[in-house]
Amino acid sequence: MSRAADNTPAVCPRCRSTTTAVRSTSPVAGVWTVFGCTTCFYAWRSTEPEENSSPDTYPAVFRLRPEQLANLPVSPSIPPIRRRSSGQR
Amino acid sequence: MRAYADLREFLSVLQQERQLLHITEPVSLEPDVAAAACALTQLGEASPAIEFTNLLGYANARLVMNVHGSWPNHALALGMDKRAPLRDQFFEFARRYRQYPGDLERMASAPWHDVVVDGDVNLYDLMPLFRVNRGDGGYFIDKPCVISRDPDDWDNDDVENVGVYRLQVKGRNRLGLQAVPQHDIAIQLAHAEERDEDLPVAIALGNEPIITLMAATPMLYDQLEYKMAAVMQGKPYRVVKTAKGLDVPWGSEYVLEGRILARQREPEGPFGEFPGYYSGCHRYPVIEIDRVSHRKDPIYDAVYVGRPWTELDFLQAMTTSVPLFVQVNATFPEVVAVNALYTHGLVVIVSTRTRYGGFAKAVGMRVMTTPHGLGYAKIVIVVDADVDPFDLKQVMWAMSVKVNPAGDVMIVPNLPVNLLDPAGQPGGMAHKMIIDATTPIAPDVRGHYGQELDTPQRTDAWRHRLAALMEELEP
Helix, strand or coil, rough: HHHHHHHHCCCCCCCCCCEEEEEEEECCCCCCCEEEEEECEEEEEEECCCCHCCCCCCCCCCCCHHHHHHEEEEEECCCCCCCCCCCCC | CCCCHHHHHHHHHHHHHEEEEECCECHHHHHHHHHHHHHHCCCCCCCCEECCCEEECCCCCCEECCCCCCHHHHHHHCCCCCCHHHHHHHHHHHHHCCCCCCCCCECCHHHHHHEEEEEECCHHHHCCCCCCCCCCCCCEECCCCEEEECCCCCHHHHHHHEHHHCCCEECEEEEEEECCCCHHHHHHHHHHHHCCCCEEEEEEECCCCHHHHCCCCCCCCCCCCEEEEEEHHCCCCCEEEECCCCCCCCCCCCCEEECCCCCCCCEEECCEEECCCEEEEEEEEEEEEEEEECCCEEEEEEECCCCCCCHHHHHHCCHHHHHHHHEEEEEEECEEEEEEEEEEEEEEEECCCCCCCCCCHHHHHHHHHHHHHHHCCCCCEEECCCCCCCCCCHHHHHHHHHHHHHHHHEEEEECCCCCCCCCCCCCCCEEEEEEECCCCCCCCCCCCCCCCCCCCCCHHHHHHHHHHHHHHHHC
């Protein structure tokens, strides 16, 4: 999942972070590449319509801004760790 | 009743019954796969399943969609005649559901043991993943059976869980898991996280049609989906144990084994969801996959979700209606049938006999207070026992003439509703409404219902006679 020097887009179409990387390439070589963002976990394929693959045409309604990412609701909530007892598996 | 050994056997039956299309020409993963599946939902009430065998970028991937996506397919899944009316499918589903529990048949090996990828898993290579809706945050495995056990009660099979929870593919072996607190798996994850331990999971993909329906059914925490599947198919349900001790369907196409990482949450979503709106983004649990097993030339089964109705609505149709019916009928045996087909039961239509004035409103309140009703049942329509709740023409007649809003509409303020309901204000809260469309009876003496039309004498005999003649007309 390393950053490919060649054609990896510089920014994520959705959150505009620069944390983009190649996720995988098509099993039949040269057909498509899947890219992903390690900040917002958006993923897109090189062959998708431009609204999904280009920051310039990505629909505003689906954009994620840093302040939104920082305040996403957590579900389910993480419980406190139990104190260990001898009966525990 | 019929027990399909696996998805392949069911697909061959769909083929025989002319309920399966094959697309052998090259198809792009986006936008064509979702577009084709969406188009199927626009082609009438009997839409077939569809198989793609030439997906661009894959040498030999096989993808099926809309496997459960029509009433004929749903009837065939239950081993019924594909022309079985909705009402018959409901009563047959309910009859079998009440026979819980059935048995498991434990097998030593399974066809999915054929190919094993241990370590260095790349999900993008192994299955044809694709975007369903343009605003989806990525590629989702959206028709999985996720299997887990309770770390606090590990050897108790009855609390083992099989659930359909959407999975976002975030990396070659990394998934996001949607688990809201009401889900059974959230209870098990909480127990694991209290221990600061990962929760082992197995993810079974490409299954015979019954277990997927059971995994989508809101059953009780101590009811095992496999034991319900056994009574639904009339035969013990075949399972195989993984190394971690999780029971997996014998017939699955793919089995992914991994762990929900303890105490981690990551951005997930959005995903176009069953109300016909996107889910929004949340920080949800994360799964790491350690190993994938699959059959030779595995078949990947996915569901299209769009504005209802789509295949998803069939997966949560009888599977929602029947548990609600069984629970409400246990309190009020007067209840005849429950139609919770609409948007997972956000609207529920219940038909009931009434014992005295106001009775129907109490039945409506009982629907709202079932476990599923707490998060759904936003609008409950109560009709008389002689109105088929699955026949909307009859329901609309009852609404037209039995309802006087002055006394028949009840609004109950500020009740819980599923977070995915876009009408919630704030999200997760809504007023709910009961519409009493039953005939008022004493001491409720409102209206003028003394002279209702009925059918001429000997109509039933004529119906049988004419139906037979009409059958002869068919080619």
